[in-house]
Amino acid sequence: MRTATAPAPEADPRIPFPHTNTTLACRTDPALFVHELGQNSKDDRDRIERARTACRGCPIAAGCLKWALxxxxxxxxxIWAATTSWDRAGLRRRLQLRHGLDWVGVVA
Ligand code: SF4
Structure with a gap:
């Protein structure tokens, strides 16, 4: 658990977040992309599907996914690049199995 004085984690510099001049849905409507484990009501599922749809039309989705992973x-x-935290955990496991512990260095 982070405390008020703990520094925020730093991003892995090997995979920078992609640049775009496009207006991103996750920046204009961040509440749409909120998803905590256990949120599974019909409203939650509908909202998540709207976020996933927005991500599928995003020009930097592939780079966003690499950065999020x-x-x-x-x-x-x-929701990042149409994935939930559960989806991302599974993708990271598969990347680690395929490329080893330093899979980030391999795919960067
Ligand atoms: S793909 Fe990433 S950058 Fe694009 S809208 Fe989704 S969360 Fe935002």
Whole structure:
């Protein structure tokens, strides 16, 4: 658990967040992308599906996904590149199995 004085985790510099001049849905409507474990009501599921749809149309989705996977401490919750934290944990496991513990260095 982070305390008020603990520094925020730093992003892995090997995979920078992609730049775009496009207006991103997750920046204009961040509440749509909030997702905590256990949120599973119909309203939650509908909202998550709207966030996933927005991500699927995002021009930087592939880079966003790589960044989110490489930075689990910065993306413990929420929808990133149409994935939930559960989805991302599974993808990280598969990347680690395929590329080893330093999979971030391999895919960077
Ligand atoms: S793909 Fe990433 S940057 Fe694009 S809208 Fe979704 S969360 Fe935002």
């Amino acid at each position: 490489a930075n689990p401490k910065l993306t413990p919750t929420g």
